[in-house]
Amino acid sequence: MDKYLKADEGLSIAEVVVAAAVLFFAGAAMLSLIVATQQQALVAKEKANLVNAVSGYMESVRANPAGSFSDQTTVVGAYTIVIHPTVRSVDETDAGGSGAYRLVTLTGVASMGSAAANVMTFTAESIVSTFGAK
Secondary structure, three states, X not given: OXXXXXXXXXXXXXXXXXXXXXXXXXXXXXXXXXXXXXXXHHHHHHHHHHHHHHXXXXXXXXXXXXXXXXXXXXXXXXXXXXXXXXXXXXXXXXXXXXXXXXXXXXXXXXXXXXXXXXXXXXXXXXXXXXXXXX
């Protein structure tokens, strides 16, 4: 009977503590990866909203290249997107320097609230022809 009492079966408290610590750190690492992935997916979605807003404005510029353009403000989710157009004539010798081409630069700025850390920008440029524009 003494041989059964002296047998060292089971885990010591130190082994249990080490195993718990290893599981805790592995779980914390997995949780941080999941959180980082979710944040990156959210940023990508918000950036896509900004790009889509600027692209839509650029399509309206291409549809009416001789028009005048002004700032456009759009709210998408928690973000406010402001698109600022800059238009200048391009002097082409083929066009006789008539300013028949315009360089349109659109700068979109998306911001959430007043925090400067939550700002994204996107810029798109296109040269459009005003030949035959109505």
